Amino acid sequence: MPALSDFDITETAVAPLKEGELLLKAKYISVDPYMRGRMSDAKSYVQPFEVGRPLNGGVIAEVAESHNPEFMPGDIVLGHLQWQEQQVVSAEQVKKLDKNEAPLSLYLGMLGMPGLTAYFGLLDIGKPVAGETVVVSGAAGAVGVVVCQIARIKGCKVVGIAGSDEKNAYLRDVLKVDEVINYKVEKNLKAAIARACPNGVDVYFDNVGGSVSDAVIYNINNKARIVLCGQISLYNSLDLPTGPRLQPVLLKRSALMQGFIVSNFAPRFGEGIKQLTQWYSEGKLTGKETIVQGFDKLPETFIGLFQGTNTGKLLVEIPG
Amino acid sequence: MPALSDFDITETAVAPLKEGELLLKAKYISVDPYMRGRMSDAKSYVQPFEVGRPLNGGVIAEVAESHNPEFMPGDIVLGHLQWQEQQVVSAEQVKKLDKNEAPLSLYLGMLGMPGLTAYFGLLDIGKPVAGETVVVSGAAGAVGVVVCQIARIKGCKVVGIAGSDEKNAYLRDVLKVDEVINYKVEKNLKAAIARACPNGVDVYFDNVGGSVSDAVIYNINNKARIVLCGQISLYNSLDLPTGPRLQPVLLKRSALMQGFIVSNFAPRFGEGIKQLTQWYSEGKLTGKETIVQGFDKLPETFIGLFQGTNTGKLLVEIPG
Numbered sequence: 001m002p003a004l005s006d007f008d009i010t011e012t013a014v015a016p017l018k019e020g021e022l023l024l025k026a027k028y029i030s031v032d033p034y035m036r037g038r039m040s041d042a043k044s045y046v047q048p049f050e051v052g053r054p055l056n057g058g059v060i061a062e063v064a065e066s067h068n069p070e071f072m073p074g075d076i077v078l079g080h081l082q083w084q085e086q087q088v089v090s091a092e093q094v095k096k097l098d099k100n101e102a103p104l105s106l107y108l109g110m111l112g113m114p115g116l117t118a119y120f121g122l123l124d125i126g127k128p129v130a131g132e133t134v135v136v137s138g139a140a141g142a143v144g145v146v147v148c149q150i151a152r153i154k155g156c157k158v159v160g161i162a163g164s165d166e167k168n169a170y171l172r173d174v175l176k177v178d179e180v181i182n183y184k185v186e187k188n189l190k191a192a193i194a195r196a197c198p199n200g201v202d203v204y205f206d207n208v209g210g211s212v213s214d215a216v217i218y219n220i221n222n223k224a225r226i227v228l229c230g231q232i233s234l235y236n237s238l239d240l241p242t243g244p245r246l247q248p249v250l251l252k253r254s255a256l257m258q259g260f261i262v263s264n265f266a267p268r269f270g271e272g273i274k275q276l277t278q279w280y281s282e283g284k285l286t287g288k289e290t291i292v293q294g295f296d297k298l299p300e301t302f303i304g305l306f307q308g309t310n311t312g313k314l315l316v317e318i319p320g
Numbered sequence: 321m322p323a324l325s326d327f328d329i330t331e332t333a334v335a336p337l338k339e340g341e342l343l344l345k346a347k348y349i350s351v352d353p354y355m356r357g358r359m360s361d362a363k364s365y366v367q368p369f370e371v372g373r374p375l376n377g378g379v380i381a382e383v384a385e386s387h388n389p390e391f392m393p394g395d396i397v398l399g400h401l402q403w404q405e406q407q408v409v410s411a412e413q414v415k416k417l418d419k420n421e422a423p424l425s426l427y428l429g430m431l432g433m434p435g436l437t438a439y440f441g442l443l444d445i446g447k448p449v450a451g452e453t454v455v456v457s458g459a460a461g462a463v464g465v466v467v468c469q470i471a472r473i474k475g476c477k478v479v480g481i482a483g484s485d486e487k488n489a490y491l492r493d494v495l496k497v498d499e500v501i502n503y504k505v506e507k508n509l510k511a512a513i514a515r516a517c518p519n520g521v522d523v524y525f526d527n528v529g530g531s532v533s534d535a536v537i538y539n540i541n542n543k544a545r546i547v548l549c550g551q552i553s554l555y556n557s558l559d560l561p562t563g564p565r566l567q568p569v570l571l572k573r574s575a576l577m578q579g580f581i582v583s584n585f586a587p588r589f590g591e592g593i594k595q596l597t598q599w600y601s602e603g604k605l606t607g608k609e610t611i612v613q614g615f616d617k618l619p620e621t622f623i624g625l626f627q628g629t630n631t632g633k634l635l636v637e638i639p640g
Contacts, residue, residue, distance in 0.1 A: 037572070206567070209565065209567050209568070210565070213567070228567050228570055228571045229571075230571070231565075231567055231568050231571055234565065234567075234568055240564050240565075241564070241565040241568075242562055242563060242564055242565060243562060243563075243565045244561070244562055245529065245530070245551075245554065245560075245561040245562060245563045247526070247529050247533070247548050247551050247554075247577070247579070248529070248551050248554055248561075250548055250578075250579035251548045251551055251579035251580075251581075252357075252579070253579060254578075254579050254580050254581060254584055255578075255579050256576065256577070256578045256579075257567070257570060257576070257577040257578070258570075258574075258575075258576045258577070259567070259570035259571035259572070259573060259574050259575050259576075260571075260574050261571075261574055264574055
C-alpha cells in the first residue's frame with residue numbers, strides 16, 4: 001500500500017515558453033487505480049513511474065500563456081500530463097475542450113477514460129443482451145457507475161457489488177441498479193449473489209478481483225462473459241495472490257474471461273465519446289464524482305482509492 | 321482417482337429386436353478424460369453417470385442383426401453408446417461409417433470428437449496466425465496431437481508439453497513439433513517455456529490446467545488467447561484446487577481465456593470432419609493411437625488416462 005511518506009511535493013522553476021508551446025495551470029487532476037501498477041517495475045502495459053520524477057495522468061488545465069496560434073489564454077485542455085500546478089507543454093500533447101458541453105471534470109470521468117473503459121469493456125467484451133443479468137464489482141467506482149448505467153440502458157438486470165451501504169444506496173436509489181450487495185457485510189457472498197441473480201450471471205464486469213470475483217464466478221451461466229477491467233483488491237499485494245483455480249468453472253460453463261485496457265479501443269474513442277455524451281445529454285447517464293480540493297491532497301486522495309473512500313470518479317481540484 | 325474396485329462387469333440378457341432396431345457388437349470403445357466429470361454429480365455440461373448402470377461414450381460397432389432396411393449386418397456404425405459388448409439400439413442413435421475412407425478407429429480420434437475438439441478450439445478460439453507461437457499442454461494426448469499438427473499446418477511455431485521423453489520424441493520426430501518440454505523433469509517450467517518461446521506465447525491450448533498452465537500463462541504475450549479444453553490435472557482433486565490468481569496477468573496482457581466443449585460447434589461438425597479428412601488424405605495429419613485389447617481392459621485403460629500412459633488417442637478394441 002502506498003504511504004504518504006512515499007510522496008514528496010517539490011518546487012521547480014517553469015521553463016520559458018518556446019514557439020508552439022503552452023503554459024498550463026492544472027484545474028483537475030485524475031487519480032486512477034491503474035496508476036498503482038506504474039509504481040512497480042513489473043512488465044505491464046504502461047511504463048513505470050520514475051522515482052524522483054512527477055507522476056503523470058489525466059489532467060484538465062487552463063491555458064495561462066500561449067505561444068501557439070491555435071490556443072488562447074483561458075482555453076481549457078485535456079491531456080496526459082504531469083502532476084504539476086503549472087507546466088509547459090507542446091500543443092500536440094493536449095486536446096481543447098468545449099467549456100459549454102458538460103461540466104469540465106466529467107472529461108476525466110464519465111466522458112473520459114473511465115467512461116470509455118466502461119463503454120468498450122461492457123459492450124465489446126461483455127456483449128450484454130436485454131434480459132440478461134450483469135454483475136458489476138467495484139460498482140460505485142468511476143468505471144463501475146458507468147457500467148451499471150449502460151447495462152440498464154441495454155435492458156439488463158444489474159447487480160452492483162460495493163463496500164458500503166452509502167455507496168449501495170446511491171447505486172440503488174440514484175442509478176436504479178436492481179440489486180446491491182455489500183461485500184464487507186455479507187457472510188456468504190456466493191449465496192448472496194445466487195439470491196440476487198436467480199437466473200445466474202451472464203456478464204461479470206470485474207473491477208476488483210480476489211474473493212469477491214470468486215463468489216461471482218461460481219454463479220456464472222453457460223457462455224458467460226467475464227470482463228477483466230481491474231483487480232484493485234490485489235494491486236497492493238506483497239505476495240503472489242492465490243485463490244481457487246477458476247479454469248474448471250470456465251471450462252464447464254464454456255465461459256469467456258477477457259482482459260483489456262481502454263487503449264485497445266483507441267481507434268473507436270470518437271464513437272464512444274459521442275454515445276456517452278448523447279446518453280448524458282438525454283439524462284440517461286449521470287456522472288457521480290468525489291472531488292477533493294487542493295494540489296497537496298493528491299497523495300492522500302490517490303491512497304484513498306484503495307481504501308474505497310470514493311463514490312464515482314475521484315479527482316482533485318486545484319483552486320484558483 | 322477412480323480405482324478398479326469402482327468398476328464391475330456384469331452379464332445381462334440382450335433384449336429382442338423391435339422394428340427399426342439394430343443389434344450391435346462393439347468393435348472400439350473410446351475412453352476420454354471428460355468422462356471423469358460424469359463420475360460426479362456436480363453441475364456440468366453433461367449428465368452424470370448413474371451408479372449401477374453402464375458407462376457410455378463414443379463407440380464404433382458392427383451391425384450383427386438389423387430390423388431396419390437402411391442397415392445390413394456387417395455395416396459399421398459410430399454412436400454415443402453403452403459400454404457393452406452387445407446392445408440393441410434404434411437406428412437414429414448411430415451413424416454409418418465408410419469402411420474404406422480411413423481406419424475405423426480414427427473416427428473415435430482424429431476424425432471424431434477429439435479431432436473436432438482440436439479443430440474448433442484451436443481455430444475458432446485460439447485463432448492462430450502464421451508466425452505466432454502456439455503452446456500445447458497434454459500435447460501427446462488425443463486432442464493435443466491434432467492441435468500440434470493443425471498449428472503447424474497454419475504456419476505457427478509449435479511447442480508441446482508432455483510427461484515423458486517417449487511422448488516428446490514422438491511429438492518432435494514424427495509430428496515435427498518445433499520444441500518439446502517434459503514437465504515432469506523440468507525444475508523451472510516457467511523458465512523452460514521462456515527458453516522454448518523466445519517471442520512469447522500467443523496461443524495456449526490447455527488440456528491439463530494446474531501448475532503446468534501457470535507456467536505457460538506467465539509467458540503469454542499481449543492479446544494472447546488461452547483455449548481451455550481440459551483440466552485433467554485437476555479432475556481427481558478432492559479439495560478445491562488453488563493456485564496463483566491469473567486474472568492480473570490476463571488483465572495486463574489484454575489476454576483472452578475461453579472455455580468450450582466441442583458440442584458448442586455441433587452445427588459446424590460437417591465442416592470440421594471434411595477439413596480433417598482432407599488433411600488426413602493429403603498426409604498432413606497423422607492419427608496416433610494407443611489401442612488396448614479386450615472389453616475387460618476398459619476400467620484400467622480409463623484409469624490410465626490420468627496416469628498419462630497413452631500417446632495419442634486411447635481406446636479399447638473388442639476382438640472378434
